[in-house]
Amino acid sequence: xxxxxxxxxxxxxxxxxxxxxxxxxxxxxxxxxxxxxxxxxxxxxxxxxxxxxxxxxxxxxxxxxxxxxxxxxxxxxxxxxxxxxxxxxxxxxxxxxxxxxxxxxxxxxxxxxxxxxxxxxxxxxxxxxxxxxxxxxxxxxxxxxxxxxxxxxxxxxxxxxxxxxxxxxxxxxxxxxxxxxxxxxxxxxxxxxxxxxxxxxxxxxxxxxxxxxxxxxxxxxxxxxxxxxxxxxxxxxxxxxxxxx
Amino acid sequence: xxxxxxxxxxxxxxxxxxxxxxxxxxxxxxxxxxxxxxxxxxxxxxxxxxxxxxxxxxxxxxxxxxxxxxxxxxxxxxxxxxxxxxxxxxxxxxxxxxxxxxxxxxxxxxxxxxxxxxxxxxxxxxxxxxxxxxxxxxxxxxxxxxxxxxxxxxxxxxxxxxxxxxxxxxxxxxxxxxxxxxxxxxxxxxxxxxxxxxxxxxxxxxxxxxxx
Numbered sequence: 001x002x003x004x005x006x007x008x009x010x011x012x013x014x015x016x017x018x019x020x021x022x023x024x025x026x027x028x029x030x031x032x033x034x035x036x037x038x039x040x041x042x043x044x045x046x047x048x049x050x051x052x053x054x055x056x057x058x059x060x061x062x063x064x065x066x067x068x069x070x071x072x073x074x075x076x077x078x079x080x081x082x083x084x085x086x087x088x089x090x091x092x093x094x095x096x097x098x099x100x101x102x103x104x105x106x107x108x109x110x111x112x113x114x115x116x117x118x119x120x121x122x123x124x125x126x127x128x129x130x131x132x133x134x135x136x137x138x139x140x141x142x143x144x145x146x147x148x149x150x151x152x153x154x155x156x157x158x159x160x161x162x163x164x165x166x167x168x169x170x171x172x173x174x175x176x177x178x179x180x181x182x183x184x185x186x187x188x189x190x191x192x193x194x195x196x197x198x199x200x201x202x203x204x205x206x207x208x209x210x211x212x213x214x215x216x217x218x219x220x221x222x223x224x225x226x227x228x229x230x231x232x233x234x235x236x237x238x239x240x241x242x243x244x245x
Numbered sequence: 246x247x248x249x250x251x252x253x254x255x256x257x258x259x260x261x262x263x264x265x266x267x268x269x270x271x272x273x274x275x276x277x278x279x280x281x282x283x284x285x286x287x288x289x290x291x292x293x294x295x296x297x298x299x300x301x302x303x304x305x306x307x308x309x310x311x312x313x314x315x316x317x318x319x320x321x322x323x324x325x326x327x328x329x330x331x332x333x334x335x336x337x338x339x340x341x342x343x344x345x346x347x348x349x350x351x352x353x354x355x356x357x358x359x360x361x362x363x364x365x366x367x368x369x370x371x372x373x374x375x376x377x378x379x380x381x382x383x384x385x386x387x388x389x390x391x392x393x394x395x396x397x398x399x400x401x402x403x404x405x406x407x408x409x410x411x412x413x414x415x416x417x418x419x420x421x422x423x424x425x426x427x428x429x430x431x432x433x434x435x436x437x438x439x440x441x442x443x444x445x446x447x448x449x450x451x452x453x454x455x456x457x
Contacts, residue, residue, distance in 0.1 A: 007416070007423040012396060022352075029349035033342075040337035040375075101331025102346075108297055108327040109350035110319055244300045 023115040030119025031126075037096075038127045044092050045127035048085035052132055055081035056139040067144040074143035075153065075204035081139070082132045082157060083164060083193055089128050090168035091185050093120065094176040094239065103176075107243055113236040121169045121232070122162075129161030145204075152207030156200040159220040166227035167192045173238035177245045196223060248311075249274045250430055251296075251399060256305035258291060265291055269305070271448050273399070273430045278421055278441060281434045283450030289434040290330055292450065293403050296432060297327040309399075326397035328405060332388030336377035340368055340387045343376065347391055354394055362393035367413065382408040392420055400424060402433040415440075 038045050059077050060070055097103040106116055136157050137150050145153065171189040178184065203216035249272035256269040265288030273279055281289045294300040296307065298314050298321060307314045314321045334343050344359045363372055366386040376384055385408050392400065400421075406414050418440055421431050425444060439445050 007419040009393070009420070009423045009427055010396075012398060012427050012429060025352060026349060029346070033338075033346050033349070036342070037335065037337060096335075099331070100335060101329045101333035102335060104297075104299060104327065104329045104331070105333040105347070106350065107299060108322055108325055110322040111350050244302065 023112055026111045027115045027119045027122075030116050031123050034120055034123035035126060038123065044089065045131070048089040048128050049131055049135065051088055052081050052085040052135065053139070055084070056142055059143065071144040071146060074140060074145040075149065075201045075208070077143060078136055078139050078145075078153060079157075079160075079197055079200045079204075082129075082136070082161060083197055085132065086128055086161060086164040086168060087186055087189065087193075089124070090165075090172045090189065091175075091182045093124055093169055093172040094242075095172075098176045098242070103239065103243060107240065113239070114232045117169070117173075117232045117235045117239070118228075121165050121235070124169070125162045125165040129157075129165055133157040133161060146208060148210070149204050149208040152204040152213050155213070155217055156203035156220060159217060159224055160196050160200040163196050163220070163224045163227045164193060166224075166231035167196075169235045170231055170238060173235045173242060175242075176239070177242035196220065199223075250310060251432075252306075252308040253296070254306040254308070256292075256295070256303055256307070258288065258295065258303040260288070260291065260302075266450055269448075269450075273432060275398075275428045275430055276425045278425050278431045278433070278439075278445050280439055280445050280447050281432065281450065282447050283434075287450040289450060290403055293327075293401050293432065293434060294329075297325065297329070297401050298322070299327070299329075324398040325401065326391065326395045326399070327401045328388055328391065328403060330403050332385055334376050334384050334387045336384075337375055339373050339375055340379075340390070341372045343387055344390060344394065347394065351395070354396065358394055359390075362390040363387075365393050365416075366390045380408075382410060382413070385409055386413065389417065392417075392424070398429050400429065400431045400433070402431065404434055404436075406435050406437045 056077060059073075063069065063073070094103060097106070107113070133154060136153050140150055140153055168185070168189050171185040174188065175184045199216050199219045203213050203220065206216055207213045251273040253272065254270050257267045258265045271279070281292060283289050291300065295303050298318060301315070309317075309321045309324065312320070335346075338346070340363055341359055344362065345356065348354050348356050348359070360372065363369060366389055368383060368386055368390070371379060371383065376387060379387070385405075389405060389409075405417060409417065414437060421433070422441060422444060424431060
């Protein structure tokens with residue numbers, strides 16, 4: 001059989017990959033990769049931001065330009081718009097990785113899925129939740145939200161939006177195997193978003209009326225911690241099921 | 246022959262009331278190249294996904310070095326390189342960035358080898374071109390470059406030669422052979438006639454197809 005080409009491969013070293021892995025490293029690598037991907041495919045993260053901006057700018061036109069009315073509904077409008085634009089971006093979280101086989105590669109690798117998932121969700125938040133939070137004061141001004149409410153607005157969004165990303169990730173992971181999972185994600189996830197919405201708007205109302213905000217923010221923080229610890233586990237399990245099907 | 250690495254025992258899988266395989270048993274030892282044969286729809290990809298521990302829709306047992314692959318999945322995944330139907334190549338990343346991500350998933354591998362691997366698969370000069378600008382075959386080659394980087398004992402390859410040109414196929418065959426010679430094992434599906442002579446063992450799924 002002289003027709004064979006000869007190739008040289010390095011020797012196999014048994015137990016080569018069984019060294020202790022560092023979760024921090026893979027978390028950081030995932031974060032970097034996903035942020036880079038998001039920057040190359042800008043529509044994924046620009047769309048929700050434009051949606052957010054449009055909802056807030058259409059409200060005065062549709063409801064009433066009356067400053068007094070707008071300032072009362074402003075906390076709710078900003079929060080609902082943030083929630084819906086997060087939801088809008090949720091479906092794409094695992095979609096492209098699922099379709100091009102990258103998700104399979106992650107699942108067969110010896111890395112702890114928990115940290116890969118956490119990295120993906122954090123990068124999703126950095127590309128949606130964080131810009132939403134930074135844009136929120138602008139929307140607040142457009143809706144005549146009094147200055148005293150700005151602190152509550154930014155802080156509640158800063159603590160609340162990561163929870164939205166984490167919970168939405170569960171829905172995205174469960175439906176990624178389906179051809180059209182978009183609507184299903186909303187149905188699955190909206191009920192779980194409601195507590196975040198309630199305490200988020202309550203924090204703004206409290207800061208508007210001069211009441212202490214700390215209690216609402218503490219509850220939002222508690223939800224965030226719960227989400228950080230448990231949601232990646234649920235997402236990891238859901239991804240295994242979705243890929244398995 | 247030494248102890249087999251992978252033992253498949255009485256595997257049964259059905260899909261949509263159609264039995265894909267029943268009582269399927271075979272084993273893979275170091276130095277084996279096992280080709281899974283069968284017509285379209287006979288369950289080749291399904292079998293590979295089961296062997297890659299991605300799918301659990303089966304009955305039966307699969308042992309890696311004597312332990313069930315789901316009991317000690319970390320050891321198994323350390324020893325496994327799986328190349329699926331989709332190559333797992335991100336279109337917006339360059340070949341080099343794609344391989345860097347592979348290295349991040351397997352941190353003990355040597356990042357310095359990436360250029361060498363890309364040269365081996367004939368992508369020298371394309372390191373910094375986004376993969377969506379490359380042809381289908383070149384994208385496939387980005388996936389195959391992992392074979393040059395990996396230290397995994399078992400390779401599971403689903404149609405690795407799709408869209409690869411003739412010279413490329415010859416090079417991949419030589420690569421499979423080199424892997425078998427260094428004590429590795431390969432399980433693959435392909436419709437291509439493998440020119441590896443006596444090194445290949447074949448498992449045919451056609452006889453297994455049936456309806457319930």
